[in-house]
Amino acid sequence: MSRHLNVVAAIIERDGSVLATQRATGSLAGGWEFPGGKVEPGEEPREALLREIREELDAQVSIERHVTDIDHAYDDFTLHLQCYLCHLEGDGAYTLMEHADARWLDALSIDSVPWLPADIALIRRIKREGIVR
């Protein structure tokens, strides 16, 4: 039986750009994603998102709204990805605690990184909604 992951992702927006992060380890290393991670048992999705952003970026975000849920089948697991539009709190500073790299990408540069397969449909949605411009 293949594994099923319930994951939350933060689409952190600033002036029409979003913060993309590059996975450092594992089978998807090198791929770009939105910061976030697995929802733990008993956790609400939004609570999980705030925790993951603290752990991965040493930062606080405010959650504006839910954007969409993406379902994707990888070779060895299935993914349910709940995506929220967020903004960095305070002076907007962050520190990469786990990722190899991060970039702010706008509508012109968003396709310049190799996104994880599950994120392709999400990027289309983000463009269509005008979250990147």
Ligand SMILES: Nc1nc2c([nH]c(=O)n2[C@H]2C[C@H](O)[C@@H](COP(=O)(O)OP(=O)(O)OP(=O)(O)O)O2)c(=O)[nH]1
């Ligand atoms: N955070 C995030 N994960 C994504 C995205 N797209 C995508 O396919 N994934 C996949 C990659 C991983 O297999 C999974 C997230 O799991 P993870 O292992 O990073 O979660 P975690 O931070 O809880 O990790 P860990 O504590 O178990 O190390 O979802 C995305 O945009 N953001």
